Amino acid sequence: MSAGSTEFDPDEPVSLEELISGADRIMYTQKQSRQKRPIKEEVRKQAELDFAYGSQKAAS
Numbered sequence: 550m551s552a553g554s555t556e557f558d559p560d561e562p563v564s565l566e567e568l569i570s571g572a573d574r575i576m577y578t579q580k581q582s583r584q585k586r587p588i589k590e591e592v593r594k595q596a597e598l599d600f601a602y603g604s605q606k607a608a609s
Contacts, residue, residue, distance in 0.1 A: 552576065555600070571600035 553576030555568055563571075575596040582592060 553579075555597075567600075570603070571597070574600055574603075 553572030553574070555571040555575060557563075557568060575593060578592055578596045
């Protein structure tokens with residue numbers, strides 16, 4: 550079983566779909582790096598930046 554995780558910041562609310570998309574993006578990034586352990590901090594941060602950029606782009 551695979552699971553992705555993400556964080557919710559009440560000061561910057563996003564939709565449920567955006568949260569799921571972010572968790573998926575992080576999970577697939579981890580799978581591509583073939584890690585079987587928790588995602589490395591740098592990879593997680595990059596995935597979060599990608600998610601934030603995608604959310605801003607979709608809102609435009």
